[in-house]
Every structure is written in C-alpha cells, then in structure tokens.
Amino acid sequence: xxxxxxxxxxxxxxxxxxxxxxxxxIASGEFVVILGPSGCGKSTLLRMIAGLEEISGGEIAIDGTxxxxxxxxxRGCAMVFQNYALYPHMSVAQNxxxxxxxxxxxxxxxxxxxxxxxxxxxxxxxxxxxPMALSGGQRQRVAMGRAMIREPKVFLFDEPLSNLxxxxxxxxxxxxxxxxxRLNATSVFVTHDQVEAMTLADRLVVMNGGRVEQVGTPxxxxxxxATRFVATFVGAPAMNILEGTVExxxxxxxxxxxRLAMARAGLPVGTKVAMGIRPExxxxxxxxxxxxxxxxxxxxxxxxxxxxIYVDLDGAPxxxxxxxxxxxxxxxxxxxxxxPEDMHFFxxxxxxxxxxxxxxxxxxxx
Amino acid sequence: MEKRVTFSRWTIGILxxxxxxxxxxxxxxxxAGQAVYWSLTLQQPxxxxxxxxxxxxxxxxxxxxxxxxxxxxxxxxxxISTGLAMFIALVLAALTDRQLTGSRFYRVVLIWPYGIAxxxxxxxxxxxxxxxxGFLAVVNRMWPGIWDPGLDGADAMASIIAAFSWKYVGYNFxxxxxxxxxxxxxxxxxxxxxxxxxxxxxWDIQFPLITPTIFFLLVIxxxxxxxxxxxxxxxxxxxxxANATNLMVYKIYSDGFKGLDYSGAAAQSIILMxxxxxxxxFQFRFIERRVHYR
Numbered sequence: 001x002x003x004x005x006x007x008x009x010x011x012x013x014x015x016x017x018x019x020x021x022x023x024x025x026i027a028s029g030e031f032v033v034i035l036g037p038s039g040c041g042k043s044t045l046l047r048m049i050a051g052l053e054e055i056s057g058g059e060i061a062i063d064g065t066x067x068x069x070x071x072x073x074x075r076g077c078a079m080v081f082q083n084y085a086l087y088p089h090m091s092v093a094q095n096x097x098x099x100x101x102x103x104x105x106x107x108x109x110x111x112x113x114x115x116x117x118x119x120x121x122x123x124x125x126x127x128x129x130x131p132m133a134l135s136g137g138q139r140q141r142v143a144m145g146r147a148m149i150r151e152p153k154v155f156l157f158d159e160p161l162s163n164l165x166x167x168x169x170x171x172x173x174x175x176x177x178x179x180x181x182r183l184n185a186t187s188v189f190v191t192h193d194q195v196e197a198m199t200l201a202d203r204l205v206v207m208n209g210g211r212v213e214q215v216g217t218p219x220x221x222x223x224x225x226a227t228r229f230v231a232t233f234v235g236a237p238a239m240n241i242l243e244g245t246v247e248x249x250x251x252x253x254x255x256x257x258x259r260l261a262m263a264r265a266g267l268p269v270g271t272k273v274a275m276g277i278r279p280e281x282x283x284x285x286x287x288x289x290x291x292x293x294x295x296x297x298x299x300x301x302x303x304x305x306x307x308x309i310y311v312d313l314d315g316a317p318x319x320x321x322x323x324x325x326x327x328x329x330x331x332x333x334x335x336x337x338x339x340p341e342d343m344h345f346f347x348x349x350x351x352x353x354x355x356x357x358x359x360x361x362x363x364x365x366x
Numbered sequence: 367m368e369k370r371v372t373f374s375r376w377t378i379g380i381l382x383x384x385x386x387x388x389x390x391x392x393x394x395x396x397x398a399g400q401a402v403y404w405s406l407t408l409q410q411p412x413x414x415x416x417x418x419x420x421x422x423x424x425x426x427x428x429x430x431x432x433x434x435x436x437x438x439x440x441x442x443x444x445x446i447s448t449g450l451a452m453f454i455a456l457v458l459a460a461l462t463d464r465q466l467t468g469s470r471f472y473r474v475v476l477i478w479p480y481g482i483a484x485x486x487x488x489x490x491x492x493x494x495x496x497x498x499x500g501f502l503a504v505v506n507r508m509w510p511g512i513w514d515p516g517l518d519g520a521d522a523m524a525s526i527i528a529a530f531s532w533k534y535v536g537y538n539f540x541x542x543x544x545x546x547x548x549x550x551x552x553x554x555x556x557x558x559x560x561x562x563x564x565x566x567x568x569w570d571i572q573f574p575l576i577t578p579t580i581f582f583l584l585v586i587x588x589x590x591x592x593x594x595x596x597x598x599x600x601x602x603x604x605x606x607x608a609n610a611t612n613l614m615v616y617k618i619y620s621d622g623f624k625g626l627d628y629s630g631a632a633a634q635s636i637i638l639m640x641x642x643x644x645x646x647x648f649q650f651r652f653i654e655r656r657v658h659y660r
Contacts, residue, residue, distance in 0.1 A: 050555075050559060052555050071558075072558045072559050073558065073562070078559060079555075081555070082552075083550065085550065085552035085553050085555065087556075087557075087571060089574045098560050099560035146556075150560075
C-alpha cells in the first residue's frame, strides 16, 4: 500500500506538450479513476507513474520516494494493459508467474502463489492454456492475475475493460471493485467511459487537453461540475447548455428571447455566461404552465426505463430525460420546468463555474 | 471467412498458370531431369553420345577423398557463415529496434550488400583482404606471414566466409528488424513492469516471438550458402589453396566445365540437391518444433 504524489508533472514530445503540469495526491488504498476524452493525456499520465514514459517536468513520488529516474521494476507498480499484453508463447500459469520467475522466487513457492491467484480469479482450469485459446474475459482475468501476483504497492489500469463486450464489462467492473475492496491496494484506473469511472471511483479525476479539470467524488463531480467541460462530459445525455448575457436585472438567454430575472451578483452587464441544466433535472409539464419554458418536441428516444425527449427551444437543441410514462408526439408543444437549484452557471470566457447567481435567486420568472 | 476469387471455368485458371508452369519447367524440371540423366551416363567430352553406366558416377565420386573434402568444406562454410550472418544481423536488429530514430536509413543501407552481385562483392573483399596491400596487411606488418589467404587454407576459408556473411547480414537484418517491430510494444512494457531487464526481456519475450523469422532465415541462409557461394569462391580463391575452399557448388563447375567431366559434375549436382533437401527436411522436422507461432 502506498500513496502517490504528483507535483506539476509535465510531459512533452518533440514539439507537443501533452500533459501540462498535473498536481494530484492519491491516498494509500484509494481507488482513483482518471476520466477524459481520448487524447487528453490520461494514459500518458498513468504511464508516467508506471515508468513507461519519461517525466519531462515536475515530480512523481510513490510512498514519499521520488520515482522520476527509477526503472518501472523499481517502482513497485503493476499494470493491466488495454490489450492485455499477455505473452503469447507462455501458458496462463507462466504468464501469471513470470514476474516471480524474474524475481528468482523458487519454483515450489511460485506454483503455490500461481494457484492461489488462479483460485481467486477462477482460472484454475485454464492454467495450461495459451492466451490464444482464451476468451476476452478470461484474458482480462489473466492480465489481472499477472498484476495481482506481485502484491504490488500500486495497481495501474489502462482502459482494461474497453476491449470487452458490454455485459462482460459490467461483470469485470464489479470484480475489479470487489478485488480492490479485498486487496485494498492503491489503484489508478484510466478510462474514457464515464459509467465505468463513476461506478469504480473513490475519487474521480477529470482531464481534458492535458490538464486536470476537476478532482472529486463521483457525486461531487456530477452535482457540482467545476467547469463547463466537466459539466458536459460527465452525465448522459450531456448537460444542456444555454448561452446568455448578464443584464441589469437578470440574464438574457437564447439571444434575448428568454429572460431570467435575478440579481446579477457583481458581474458587469454584458458578461457572457453559459447556463447548464441536466436533462434529468428538467420536469415536463403542460405547455403554458406558469414559470415553465415552452418548447417543441423534435424526437423521442425510448430507453425502456425512461426516455430522452429532444426538444427545440427557440432554435436551440435541448434534451429532457424523464422516467414518467409520457410520450409526446414530435411537433407537439411541451412545457419545461426547471428549478433554480438545478441551474449551473459557467463563465463563457474561462469555462469556470460561477456560483454567484444561485444564492441570490428566489424563483426565476421564465 | 477468407474471400477468394474463383473462376467459373477451369480453363481460365490453367491459362493463368501456364506462363509460370512453363518457366518452372524450362528452368528447373527440365535441367534437373537432364542432370539426373547425365549423372547415370558417361558423357563424352567431344560428343558422340552417352553411355549408360548406372550408378558408377556416384560410386567414383563418393570414393574420392577430394569430394569428401569438398563436402566438409561446404558444411564448415555453411555452418559458420550462416551462424555469423544471422548472429550479427540479430544483434544489429535488436539494437536498432530499441532506438528507432533513423531505422529507415539503416534499412536502406543494410539491404544494399544483398543487392550487390556476388562476384563484384568478392572482388571488393579480395582487395580488402589482400595480404600485401589490403586492410588486413597491417597484421602482416606486425606479425609477418600471419595472414595469407593465398597460402593458408584456413585464411582462405575465413575470407570467403567474411564476404558471404557480409552480404547476408543485410538481408537477415531486414527480416529481423521487421520481426522485432511486429512484436506489440505493450508486451515489452508488460515485461518491464514484471521486473524484467533489457537482456532478460530479449531472451524471454522477443527471442521466442521471432523464432518463426529465425527459422525462415536459417533455412534460407543454409540453402543459399550452398548455392550463392559460387561467385565469391570463383573470384576470391578459385577453390584454393589446395582445395581448402573447393565448395561443392564450385567443384561442380570446375569438374564439369574445366575438367570436362560432365557426368561427374551432374552426379555431384544431384548429391548437392539431395543434401539441401535433406537439410531442409531436417530443419522442418526438428527445429520447427521449437518455433512459436502466434
């Protein structure tokens, strides 16, 4: 078990900088998920911790020891790769036991430990097989076993579930979670799948463009996104964003067609802001209800347990998610009721969260 | 499912195959058949028909000490030059694979030797290894007479091995480098995470995974060292001194076209062919078992 401290870590290739000064503190035994779109530098950051990428600037310390110059094997990390990276010429047992063999563990003890790991992962009957003869889920488990057997200080996962089908992914997800609860080893898990991220993480790190956008528990990230990027990236369907301008006595939305009465809380008139509303926070009401926005239905997506209703709000696309049994016809008019506490405001300039409005607004007259 | 183009009429398929069949027949089966026929007859040097002698040609060749000497020389040559050419290429490729900048440059530069005709290459090596004025003349200056391929059989053998290996290092390198690069990087990284150092990774991961390439090159190198060595021997040593470099393929030529013993030469070429076939079968039977195919 070990803590990881990342201080102003930077990575650049010849001309491009891909990680711009990341600061992160990971507590011992914590399960941290790094979430971000592809190309955001999340895998690079993980590989920097592992020692597979050189650190161009800053510091990474494991258990208080700066590991910048250490070889991967000296860092005490184990890694599960996206494509499993199983040695194709070795049997499952040899794959799992390779690190012990390299470390010079006697054959008898090796066999015993391989057996123990195989038992936990239900791989016992497959020990003599070659990776080629395994299914995707089994390969995934072998890759996990290879990481587990070393009893590492830190587990690193590089999108390990993205090559599995949807059902297996859910199953492996809970297995990883259970495994972590039992081993309680510090884990860093990289993914672009937000459901995976939300379900696995003790703490979530959202990255974009080589920078950390927000660090927090999944609930915090969902309910109080720190930036417009986090707001739109986390949550499905994505948060609705309406562009607006601060006026003397409120907010002008959708190019002036709607107004939101509220105190402007010190922001100068003319400031551009973006208002975000989660689709699941919107309530569908009869058109013409007091305080409700009027919109036209474009498309209804049935999800079984609920439905996503895409509407047109004065030319702007807007989505509503509801679990109520309503099936409005495309083209019909609906009313949207939005509570002030469900509104998120972000600066259009920096994308940062603006909390100034909320407190001062009693009830928006829409 | 593999998709194939199929022809509805078999005649079209035959038509496509005919040019290739014609070439193979003209340049392989026909001459090989002729060689078999000649090896069983006595061909008269000034014409006048063949006399059927059965296996007499083979008997006389196999009872000749010169011929056994030639077989030994050929095996020594094949063994050392294949080993050298493959080992050097493997090391170069492994090093190049680790540091990839400029690998395209190496690839071009290293394939050139293979493109040079054997006699031209041999001539260059003859100058380089000349005991009186070549690069190696330096050693003779320090220890007079230590290096002389014109007089010392071992030196002569070393010379032709050097020339042949040089040519095949480039060829082997290309294949080895391609094989190394076909190994997914993540396998190497996984091994590094498992605590394996550079050398250990090479033996445990990379080497087993390139065994198909090693096997392929082994078969090609051995076969070529029996056949492609002719030009080098002819220019550099002409089989001398004292038959020390009289490889089987060269002996066929010198016995047949210089000694005008067509029948003996034909019998020798049959033996050479059989030897290569046997060696290849042996390699497939016993060495291929250790190859890991993915």
